[in-house]
Amino acid sequence: MAKVGDMTMISLKIGRFLLPIVVLAGLAGCSIEPWVKPYERDRLADPIMALDGDPVSTSYIQHVYEAREGARGAEGAAGGGCGCN
Amino acid sequence: MTLRHGITIFTLLLALPGAVLAGVLPEDRGDALYHHYTGGGVDINGPSVLIRKKAGKSLSFVGNWYVDHVSSASIDVITTASPYTEERTQWSLGMDYLRGNTTMRVNYVSSEESDFDAKTYAFSVSEDMFGDLTTLTLSYAFGEDVVGRSDDPTFARDNTRQHYAVSLTQILTRNMIATLNFETITDEGFLNNPYRSVRYADPGSAVGYSFEPEVYPATRTSNAVGLRARYFLPYRAAIEGEYRFFTDTWDIDGHTLSLTYVHPWGPFTFEGKVRYHDQTGASFFSDLFPRSEATNFRGRDKELSPLQSYTFRGKVSYEFIDTNKGWGMFKRGTLNFSLDHLIVNYDEFRDISQGFPVGEEPLYELKANVYQIFVSFWY
Numbered sequence: 001m002a003k004v005g006d007m008t009m010i011s012l013k014i015g016r017f018l019l020p021i022v023v024l025a026g027l028a029g030c031s032i033e034p035w036v037k038p039y040e041r042d043r044l045a046d047p048i049m050a051l052d053g054d055p056v057s058t059s060y061i062q063h064v065y066e067a068r069e070g071a072r073g074a075e076g077a078a079g080g081g082c083g084c085n
Numbered sequence: 086m087t088l089r090h091g092i093t094i095f096t097l098l099l100a101l102p103g104a105v106l107a108g109v110l111p112e113d114r115g116d117a118l119y120h121h122y123t124g125g126g127v128d129i130n131g132p133s134v135l136i137r138k139k140a141g142k143s144l145s146f147v148g149n150w151y152v153d154h155v156s157s158a159s160i161d162v163i164t165t166a167s168p169y170t171e172e173r174t175q176w177s178l179g180m181d182y183l184r185g186n187t188t189m190r191v192n193y194v195s196s197e198e199s200d201f202d203a204k205t206y207a208f209s210v211s212e213d214m215f216g217d218l219t220t221l222t223l224s225y226a227f228g229e230d231v232v233g234r235s236d237d238p239t240f241a242r243d244n245t246r247q248h249y250a251v252s253l254t255q256i257l258t259r260n261m262i263a264t265l266n267f268e269t270i271t272d273e274g275f276l277n278n279p280y281r282s283v284r285y286a287d288p289g290s291a292v293g294y295s296f297e298p299e300v301y302p303a304t305r306t307s308n309a310v311g312l313r314a315r316y317f318l319p320y321r322a323a324i325e326g327e328y329r330f331f332t333d334t335w336d337i338d339g340h341t342l343s344l345t346y347v348h349p350w351g352p353f354t355f356e357g358k359v360r361y362h363d364q365t366g367a368s369f370f371s372d373l374f375p376r377s378e379a380t381n382f383r384g385r386d387k388e389l390s391p392l393q394s395y396t397f398r399g400k401v402s403y404e405f406i407d408t409n410k411g412w413g414m415f416k417r418g419t420l421n422f423s424l425d426h427l428i429v430n431y432d433e434f435r436d437i438s439q440g441f442p443v444g445e446e447p448l449y450e451l452k453a454n455v456y457q458i459f460v461s462f463w464y
Contacts, residue, residue: 034216040259043317047408048347048354051254051264051315054421056116056135056149057457061425064122064455065396068429070364070388071331071339073250073268074309 052076108186108213110145113138115462124427124453126158126168133459145181150174160449161387164437165282165296173198186213200233205246217256224250234279242275263314270307277301283385285374286443293443297377299384301369307333311341323347331364337389339364343396352405356423358398366391372435373444387449391432398425406462417463425455 036044043049052058062076114137121130131152139145151174158168179192188211196203207226214221228246250268257263282296311329318324324346331339343360367389369382406418428451435446 034218036218036256036259038217041256043260044256044262046317046321046323048321048323048349049262049315049317051262051313054116054459054461056118056133057421057423057459060118060120060133060151060457061455064425064427065362065394068388068427068451068453069339069362069392069394070333070335070337070367071309071329071341071362072307073248073270073331074266074311075327075329075341 108183108188108217110139110143110181110183110188111137111147113145113464115464116459118457118459121456122453123456125160125451126163127453128156129153143183145183147177147179147181149177151176160436160438161281166280171199173201186217187211200235201230202233203228203230207248209250219256220252220254222250222252222254224248224252230274232275232279240279242279244272244274244276246273247271257314260317261314263312266309266311266313268309270305272305273303276303276305277384278386281384281386283374283383284372284437285377285379287377294373294437295377299386300382301384302335302382305333305335307331307337321349335389336368337364337366352403352407354402354404356398356400356402358396358400360394360396360398362392362394364392366433370433372433385434387431387434387451390434392429392434393432394427394429396425396427398423400424414464415462419461421457421459421461423455423457427451427453427455429453 047053058076065075066072114135116133116135118133118135119130120133122128131154133149133151135147135149137145137147153173153175154170155173156168156170162168173196175194175196177192177194179190182189190207190209190211192205192207194203194205194207205226205228207224209222209224211220211222213219226246226248228244228248230244230246232240232242232244234240248268248270250266252264252266254262254264277299279298281299283299284294284296286293287295309329309331311327313325313327315323315325325344327341327343327345329339329341331337331341339362341360341362343358345356345358348355367384369380370384370386370389371380372385372390374380374383400421400423402419402421404417404419406412406415408417412418431449431451434449435444436449437446439446441447
């Protein structure tokens with residue numbers, strides 16, 4: 001397919017973007033002072049701020065989108081986490 | 086074979102982590118959901134049940150059982166085949182293991198129907214960093230499918246899928262959290278629907294066209310990058326925006342935007358969402374090929390057409406077990422109802438069920454409603 005080269009380039013570009021983040025995280029993760037203290041995360045811990053409060057429902061509606069459109073991935077429930085619990 | 090295009094990805098979605106809380110195991114909870122999709126001549130309904138339970142301080146197990154009862158007389162079916170009914174059953178088992186700030190997850194998903202089996206194996210690792218302000222998740226999943234035909238017991242074709250995902254979640258302020266996701270999915274094998282046909286101009290036919298089987302490329306690789314941000318408003322409500330860019334080796338490029346507003350009121354929580362998706366078509370898609378076997382690859386799956394889709398969602402939740410009081414073994418309980426109204430406008434896929442001259446048929450438009458009612462318990 002003609003776009004394989006383009007896709008490889010996109011992957012490399014994103015990889016170049018993500019690599020420094022991973023390296024920085026590994027090197028400096030323990031020494032950075034959190035700018036939002038644990039006692040300041042009450043609003044983030046509110047159920048209305050949950051990135052995926054209803055995983056069964058989210059998975060189902062993502063299934064509908066995947067079935068009705070040509071695109072897939074990187075939407076909805078992936079990721080999350082704030083150490084609020 | 087139901088909505089096959091989405092099922093393999095659905096199993097991947099289930100296999101990969103949801104809202105990962107690295108450093109904290111997911112809460113114990115149970116969900117029982119009934120779903121009903123109706124529109125475009127297709128009716129799909131069934132249950133989905135999820136149970137999650139910790140075992141000690143380091144382990145959490147999760148199981149999900151999901152069923153689709155399908156009755157289909159879609160535009161594809163009524164123009165090239167016969168209406169059908171069938172059932173798909175899916176189940177999954179997963180385990181989270183917490184060690185320090187690291188959470189590792191394994192998951193297995195199985196989906197079975199009369200002419201299609203899919204199995205997915207997944208592994209992910211999440212790490213909390215920067216005083217738990219940042220969560221980095223790396224995921225991998227491997228899937229294998231067997232495609233059959235209900236009218237030919239000897240027909241069996243294999244697919245394999247590999248899925249790579251990186252997710253970075255960041256607390257930006259005490260009111261805002263954002264997630265950046267990148268996902269690459271590769272498919273190899275028999276990727277088309279063995280029942281679907283393409284249409285080609287045929288002067289020898291009374292209607293001016295005939296049908297022949299689809300032929301898809303044997304590989305597909307897609308990349309998608311998405312950014313979400315959720316903000317806590319000053320009067321206890323939340324707003325979320327999301328954007329996703331998608332591109333693949335079939336020449337489909339897509340942009341997806343959504344905006345969500347969440348507003349609690351006493352024991353009720355109301356949610357409204359609008360979502361817009363726009364995509365180009367696959368390079369081998371055509372509604373009407375000029376002749377038989379006009380190209381090496383050919384498809385007429387309407388999801389591969391250039392299209393725009395719009396979703397309007399309303400949802401209401403009622404908290405019948407208050408978080409602050411609990412009830413017996415339960416810490417919290419909610420009853421939820423949602424309705425999603427979906428409109429899809431196809432730029433090249435035509436409705437050939439109405440007898441217009443060849444190539445002058447009106448473009449097809451899909452309207453569907455998706456109902457969900459579910460109860461959730463935290464314990």
